[in-house]
Amino acid sequence: MKFYSTNNKAYQVSFEEAVFKSLPKDNGLFYPTILPQLDPFWLQNLKNISKVEIGLKVASQFIGDEIPFSRLEQIVEETVDFDIPLRKISHQIAALELFHGPTWAFKDVGARFLSRCMAYFIEGSTKKTTILVATSGDTGGAVASGFFNIPGINVKILYPKGKVSEVQRKQLTTWGENISAYEVAGTFDDCQSLVKQSFLDKDLNEFMNLSSANSINVARLIPQSFYYFYAIQQSKFTHNVICVPSGNYGNLTAGLWAWSMGLSIDRFIAASNANRVVPEYLDTGIYKSGPSVQTHANAMDVGAPSNFVRIMELFGGDHFKIKQHISGFSLSDDEILSTIRTCQNTNNYVLDPHGAIGYQALARNLKPNEQGIFLETAHPVKFLDVVDKALQEPLNFDEKLRSLFGKDEVFQSINNDFSSFKELLINASR
Secondary structure (H helix, E strand, O other): OOEEEOOEEEEEEOHHHHHHHOOOOOOOOEEEOOOOOOOHHHHHOHHHOOHHHHHHHHHHHHHOOOOOHHHHHHHHHHHOOOOOOEEEOOOOEEEEEOOOOOOOEOHHHHHHHHHHHHHHHHOOOOOOEEEEEEOOOHHHHHHHHHHOOOOOEEEEEEEEOOOOOHHHHHHHHOOOOOEEEEEEEOOHHHHHHHHHHHHHOHHHHHHOEEEEOOOOOHHHHHHHOHHHHHHHHHOOOOOEEEEEEOOOOHHHHHHHHHHHOOOOOOEEEEEEOOOOHHHHHHHHOOOOOOOOOOOOOHHHOOOOOOOHHHHHHHOOOOHHHHHHHEEEEEOOHHHHHHHHHHHHHHHOOOOOHHHHHHHHHHHHHOOOOOEEEEEEOEOHHHHHHHHHHHHOOOOOOOHHHHHHHOOOOOOEEEEOOHHHHHHHHHHHHO
């Protein structure tokens, strides 16, 4: 399959090129020329198909023969080698728990798949690849884990100073080896802007091989579509509404791709925090990005969501069609705290701040004949300060987390200035 730029359908590349280029030169995003249709009989038989078989079936539609079938099977096995259970919370609501991977966040799935695809493509090459990744919290840790000690690849993680939790920061800054962390004086949008400017800088790209591990990379989105199939596979509901806590909108894009391939999903809810760019677009038809607002659900603190252009591409920019399939919802910080507390008291289930938004979106918006699944995107221990405040008592955490707190951190503080960052990258690669 080929992937085209959302700014120019005539500009098309292979899967391998899309993975390593990350962004087209015209500042669009890569998009599949076709969203394949899966066999309806196969879809009806999901309950009898393994996680690996599902992932392999979906991934192979996009990758074709660019990765041999046996190697792709190995990649998928390593991508989903942890539980992804659907847990019933109430008679109408269930949570798809995506936090059982190595860094306790949904982004483990995309990062592991991407790292192993890249490792396959660079086998035998003498060229080094530099991965640039901006993170609002969970992406960086998952990417660091996925790419740690992979030969030929160096990872540079940019995160906003003071805007990630302590656990998230530790998962960014305690690796060493081929993983470097940079604390940026600014917001996530500033970090993302530095990454995008790097890809568009001609001199920098002639000097070094740059790629991205953010959800702008198609090799992150493809595996993220797997777990929508896993949700429906496990669901006992008859009408499935999927609620996606959303920041950069890659996760929702992946779900829409799964739906477009034939997966039975009634509708989607895009759940946000105070960064209401997409809910306001859904309400008004006017898309207006803005500066990001810091909230308790920090992984969703995005004021200029990159992946929304892919959602627009899927629906041909038709606001009416988008509204037919996606509704918007947002929750304030105070409501996040009260939702965590209420869900624990009522259902004996501890939500993380992002999952709290997803849960509340369903609780308020499901019709009597509907059932809903929200993505529980991260383990609550990653947000101890928020969860402890909500529950008004300390949350218990396991030995794995204790060992993380004992590790030394190594990071470099930098300003939000592209020329300085460019010089840093060049000097680090010499």
